[in-house]
Amino acid sequence: MTQLQAYAGYSVGDQLDEIVQSVDQSMINAYADASGDINPLHIDPDFAKTTFFGRTIAHGLLTLAFVSRVLSAWNWQGWAYGGDLNVSFLGPVYPGDTVRVSGEIDSIEKREGAVYARCQIVCHCDDRTVVKGFAICNITTKETK
Amino acid sequence: MSDYVKYSSMSEGDNFLDPLPSFEVTQQCVDKYIKSTNDETQQLSVHDEQGNKVAPPMLAAVYVIDALRTRVGPPGGIHAKQRFKFHRPAYIGETLSTSAQVLKLYERKGRHYVEMTTETRNQEGELITSGMITRIWGKEA
Numbered sequence: 001m002t003q004l005q006a007y008a009g010y011s012v013g014d015q016l017d018e019i020v021q022s023v024d025q026s027m028i029n030a031y032a033d034a035s036g037d038i039n040p041l042h043i044d045p046d047f048a049k050t051t052f053f054g055r056t057i058a059h060g061l062l063t064l065a066f067v068s069r070v071l072s073a074w075n076w077q078g079w080a081y082g083g084d085l086n087v088s089f090l091g092p093v094y095p096g097d098t099v100r101v102s103g104e105i106d107s108i109e110k111r112e113g114a115v116y117a118r119c120q121i122v123c124h125c126d127d128r129t130v131v132k133g134f135a136i137c138n139i140t141t142k143e144t145k
Numbered sequence: 146m147s148d149y150v151k152y153s154s155m156s157e158g159d160n161f162l163d164p165l166p167s168f169e170v171t172q173q174c175v176d177k178y179i180k181s182t183n184d185e186t187q188q189l190s191v192h193d194e195q196g197n198k199v200a201p202p203m204l205a206a207v208y209v210i211d212a213l214r215t216r217v218g219p220p221g222g223i224h225a226k227q228r229f230k231f232h233r234p235a236y237i238g239e240t241l242s243t244s245a246q247v248l249k250l251y252e253r254k255g256r257h258y259v260e261m262t263t264e265t266r267n268q269e270g271e272l273i274t275s276g277m278i279t280r281i282w283g284k285e286a
Binding site: 021027030031033034035036037039040041047051057059060061062064065066067068069072073076079080081082083084085086087088089 | 174177178180181182183184185186188199201202203206207210211214220221222223224225226227228229230231232233234
């Protein structure tokens with residue numbers, strides 16, 4: 001394995017294009033309908049009041065859908081064909097929140113005849129970090145940047 | 146008898162899903178997912194070089210959760226960690242089956258955590274997505 005500082009136009013420290021997405025209860029309901037995940041914590045305000053959160057929260061995987069949009073725009077080929085995402089959910093996204101998804105390449109390595117970029121991924125709602133982790137994508141064949 | 150899986154009923158190494166649930170990737174379910182997530186990725190609206198119409202990688206959130214829903218925990222459980230490895234995107238028209246195995250069970254700060262690995266294959270047995278999910282189990286009545 002060889003660590004690189006740059007490869008094919010990608011460099012350590014590159015920022016991925018951010019997205020900013022507002023989330024409201026209608027979006028959460030639509031996601032629940034599309035995904036089939038009808039946990040009442042997400043869609044039933046009366047039930048949610050009885051939980052630790054005190055109100056409904058968005059599905060964690062809805063936030064990951066926003067992460068996927070960022071990675072798809074950055075490098076569709078590397079993300080959809082072999083991409084690896086590893087994240088922790090650190091806090092809830094509430095209806096009315098705005099999620100900002102950002103990413104930065106923190107390492108590039110060559111192994112087994114291919115080159116991979118590792119991107120730190122962070123999702124914020126204002127100053128709260130709600131998701132944090134990293135994605136690894138093959139950048140050997142670059143389709144978009 | 147409860148209508149959910151009790152934490153105490155699981156053991157590390159258990160195959161969580163038996164029989165394996167299947168999921169058909171339809172244009173309708175993909176369109177619904179794309180709309181609900183505001184995903185305007187250009188590659189989702191065209192056919193790939195092999196003539197396949199691809200689904201968003203994160204549709205895994207739908208077919209994996211759909212599979213896990215066949216054996217649910219109590220209401221109020223939440224997601225703590227997620228790992229997905231996308232071997233390739235699912236194609237519209239494929240039928241996917243997801244297996245899941247309980248990897249680890251542990252308690253932290255009075256909450257029960259369940260770690261599971263998942264593997265999703267198409268009707269030909271081709272590996273589409275593998276993953277690991279950590280859930281905080283909901284409180285049991």
